[in-house]
Amino acid sequence: MEAKDIISAENLVYKKPTLLNDNNMHYCPGCSHGVVHKLVAEVIEEMGMEEKAIGVSPVGCAVFAYNYIDIDWQEAAHGRAPAIATGIKRMWPDRLVFTYQGDGDLACIGTCETIHALNRGENIVIIFVNNAIYGMTGGQMAPTTLIGQKTSTCPYGRDPQLHGYPLKMADIAAGLEGTCYVTRQSVESVASILKAKKALKKAFQASMDGKGSSLVEFVSTCNSGWKLTPSKANEWMKENMFPFYPKGDLKDTTEK
Amino acid sequence: MAKMKGAIVIDTTRCKGCVLCVEACPQKVIALAGKVNVHGYPYVEAVKQENCIGCASCGIVCPDGCITVYRKRVEE
Amino acid sequence: MAEGKVNDLSLANEGTKEVVLMKGNEAIARAAIRCGVDGYFGYPITPQSEVIETLAELKPWETTGMQVVQAESELASIYMVYGAAGAGKRAMTSSSSPGVALMQEGITYMAGAELPGVFVNVQRGGPGLGTIQPSQGDYFQATRGGGNGDYNVIVLAPASVQEMADFVDLAFELAFKYRNPAMILSDGVIGQMMEKVVLPPYKPRRTDEEIIRDCPWASTGKKKGQTRRVITSLELKPEEMEKRNLALQEKYRKIKDNEVRFETQQCDDADYVIVAFGSAARIGEKAIEIAREEGLKVGLFRPITLWPFPEKEIAALAKGKKGILVAEINAGQMVQDVRLAINGAVPVEQFGRLGGIVPEPEEIVNALKTKLM
Numbered sequence: 001m002e003a004k005d006i007i008s009a010e011n012l013v014y015k016k017p018t019l020l021n022d023n024n025m026h027y028c029p030g031c032s033h034g035v036v037h038k039l040v041a042e043v044i045e046e047m048g049m050e051e052k053a054i055g056v057s058p059v060g061c062a063v064f065a066y067n068y069i070d071i072d073w074q075e076a077a078h079g080r081a082p083a084i085a086t087g088i089k090r091m092w093p094d095r096l097v098f099t100y101q102g103d104g105d106l107a108c109i110g111t112c113e114t115i116h117a118l119n120r121g122e123n124i125v126i127i128f129v130n131n132a133i134y135g136m137t138g139g140q141m142a143p144t145t146l147i148g149q150k151t152s153t154c155p156y157g158r159d160p161q162l163h164g165y166p167l168k169m170a171d172i173a174a175g176l177e178g179t180c181y182v183t184r185q186s187v188e189s190v191a192s193i194l195k196a197k198k199a200l201k202k203a204f205q206a207s208m209d210g211k212g213s214s215l216v217e218f219v220s221t222c223n224s225g226w227k228l229t230p231s232k233a234n235e236w237m238k239e240n241m242f243p244f245y246p247k248g249d250l251k252d253t254t255e256k
Numbered sequence: 257m258a259k260m261k262g263a264i265v266i267d268t269t270r271c272k273g274c275v276l277c278v279e280a281c282p283q284k285v286i287a288l289a290g291k292v293n294v295h296g297y298p299y300v301e302a303v304k305q306e307n308c309i310g311c312a313s314c315g316i317v318c319p320d321g322c323i324t325v326y327r328k329r330v331e332e
Numbered sequence: 333m334a335e336g337k338v339n340d341l342s343l344a345n346e347g348t349k350e351v352v353l354m355k356g357n358e359a360i361a362r363a364a365i366r367c368g369v370d371g372y373f374g375y376p377i378t379p380q381s382e383v384i385e386t387l388a389e390l391k392p393w394e395t396t397g398m399q400v401v402q403a404e405s406e407l408a409s410i411y412m413v414y415g416a417a418g419a420g421k422r423a424m425t426s427s428s429s430p431g432v433a434l435m436q437e438g439i440t441y442m443a444g445a446e447l448p449g450v451f452v453n454v455q456r457g458g459p460g461l462g463t464i465q466p467s468q469g470d471y472f473q474a475t476r477g478g479g480n481g482d483y484n485v486i487v488l489a490p491a492s493v494q495e496m497a498d499f500v501d502l503a504f505e506l507a508f509k510y511r512n513p514a515m516i517l518s519d520g521v522i523g524q525m526m527e528k529v530v531l532p533p534y535k536p537r538r539t540d541e542e543i544i545r546d547c548p549w550a551s552t553g554k555k556k557g558q559t560r561r562v563i564t565s566l567e568l569k570p571e572e573m574e575k576r577n578l579a580l581q582e583k584y585r586k587i588k589d590n591e592v593r594f595e596t597q598q599c600d601d602a603d604y605v606i607v608a609f610g611s612a613a614r615i616g617e618k619a620i621e622i623a624r625e626e627g628l629k630v631g632l633f634r635p636i637t638l639w640p641f642p643e644k645e646i647a648a649l650a651k652g653k654k655g656i657l658v659a660e661i662n663a664g665q666m667v668q669d670v671r672l673a674i675n676g677a678v679p680v681e682q683f684g685r686l687g688g689i690v691p692e693p694e695e696i697v698n699a700l701k702t703k704l705m
Contacts, residue, residue, distance in 0.1 A: 006327070007265060071560060072553055085415060087419070091423070095553055113407075
C-alpha cells in the first residue's frame, strides 16, 4: 500500500478549514495564533455561520486576522474591540459577533471596554490570546507577564515593586453577572486543542442563544518574544503559565 | 487483521519549519527536509510515510494548516 | 413632563406641523428617533446629558427599535458608533468638549475607514476639564481634526433648536452620501435653551435588506461568493496608503464643491459684516439690530457648514466692505479661516469672550466700533 493509494477524497481525515483562506499567515513559526485561527474557522464552518459571522480584530500580532478568516471583519483601535462588537451586535442581533484580542489589547488599554461589555452581558464572544508579552511591538511587558519573567521593558524580570502584579482577567470575568461562560484553554497538544474547540463552540452557541457574554482565554506562547523555540516555548508555558493561569471552566451558566 | 494506514500531504510553501508536527507525530513520519521554501523557511516533509497511521496529530497541531491527512483501513 | 405627553410626542406630529417648545438637547433626541436612527451610544456629560436622558425616557427600542446604550466612557461610545456604522447602520453619539477630546481617536479611525457615524458636540468652556458654561472653543478641534492624519469631518453648526432638530437627518444624509463622519457642533446655549420647534416627520428605520443593498461596503455578514468586507483604516504599503489618502482628498474636494451652507442677513448694503456661527450668530442678529438703530450699516454672515467652510462666499462678500468682525466665543479660531478666505483684501478683527461667558450684543457692537471704525 503506497501513499498515493491512500490519498483520496473518501479517505480524508483532516484538512485546513475552508474558511481559513490560502493567504500565508504572517505569524512567527509555531505561534499559537495560527492554531486559534484554525479553531475559529472550523467552529464557524461547523455551525454553518459563515454568512453571519462578523469578527473584530485587535491591534497586536492578530491585527491582520481579517486577511485569513474569510468572513466580514472590522479592525478595532487598540483595546476597543468589545465596544465595536457591542455596536455591531446591538444593530444585528442575529449575527455571530466576536472579538479576537491579545493580552495588551484586552487587559491593558482595553480593560474598561472588556469588563463593561462582559458585564453588560452583550451576546458576544471575547477571544483572548494570552501569551504574557507584547509580541507585535517587539516583546515588551504585558499586564499578564509573570513575576520574574523577562521582557524588553523588564529586562531583569517583572518586579512587583516596579511593575505591579499580573492580571487574571478570566477570574475577573467569572465574577461579573453578565458573563455566561468563562474558560481557559490552550492549544499546544492534540488533547488541549480538541478541548479548546469544544469550549469555543460552546461560547459561540451561547452568544447565539442570547445567554450573555463569554470570555474564552487561550493560554498561549510567543516563542519570538520569549526567545525560545516553539517546542521549548510550549514547555515553558506548561511549567510557568499553566500554574498561574489554570485551565478549565471558571464559570458556566449556559445550561440555565 | 486490519490496521489503519495513513498518508499526509504537506503544503511546503505554507510551512515555517516550527517542527511542532515532528514532535506531535507518534510514528516519526515527519522531519525537516534540509531545504528552504520560497519564503526562506526550512520546511518539513514526510520521510517515513509508510509509518503513518493517519492519527492527524500533525495536522491538528500545525499552526499554519499545512498538513492534509488521509487514512484507510487496510486488511493485512 | 407628564409621562403621557412625553410618549405622545415621540412619534406624533406627523404632517400636522404642531409647534412644541423644548430644549435643543431634547430636540436632538426626538429628531434622532424620528429620522430612523438605529443606535445611540453615549455617556453623560454636562451640558448635554438631556440627549441620552430623553432617549432613555422615550424608550425608542420599544417603538422604532432604535437601540440606546449608556456606554462606559466617551471612548467606548465612539467605538460603538464605529462598529454600528461599519455595519451600515445609522449610529450616533453626543458629548461635550472634554468628552469629544476623548473621542478624537475614534473619529480619525472613522474618517480613515470611511464610516458614516454622526456625533454631536455641545461645547462648553475649556481647556481641559474647563467649565460647564457655553463656549465655541472647539472650532479648531472640529474643523482642523483633533485626531491624527489628513482628514476632515463634515461640521454643521446649528443656531436654533429648530436646526438642532433638522440637522440630525441632514448629518446622516451627508454622512452616508459621502461615507464620512459628520458632526453637529452645538454649544451649551443652543443645547439648553428652549425654543419653538416643528419636529421632523417620522421616517422609518431602514430594513436589513435595504442596508445590505445600499451599503455593500458594510460588514453585515459575508454571503457565499462575495468578497469579505474589512472595515479598517490600516494600510501598511505606502503606495496603497497614498492612493487611499488621495481618494479621501478627492472626496473632500467634492464635499467642498457641493455642500457649503450659510445664511446672510442685511449684507447687501452693509459697510461692515459680522461673521458668526451658532449661538454667537443669534447674539450677532441682535447686535446688527442695535447697530442699525444707531445708523450703522451692519450685516451678518452665518456659516452653517464650518467644514466645508464658505470661503468663496466670504471672499466675495468682503469686496467693497469696510471691515469684517468675527464674533465667536473663543480666543480666535474661526477668524483664521475668515482671514484666509479674505486674504488681506479688507481688515478682519475678532471679538470673543472666554471662560464660559456668553457676550452681550452690545459688546459686539462696541467691538465693531473700537476695532474697525
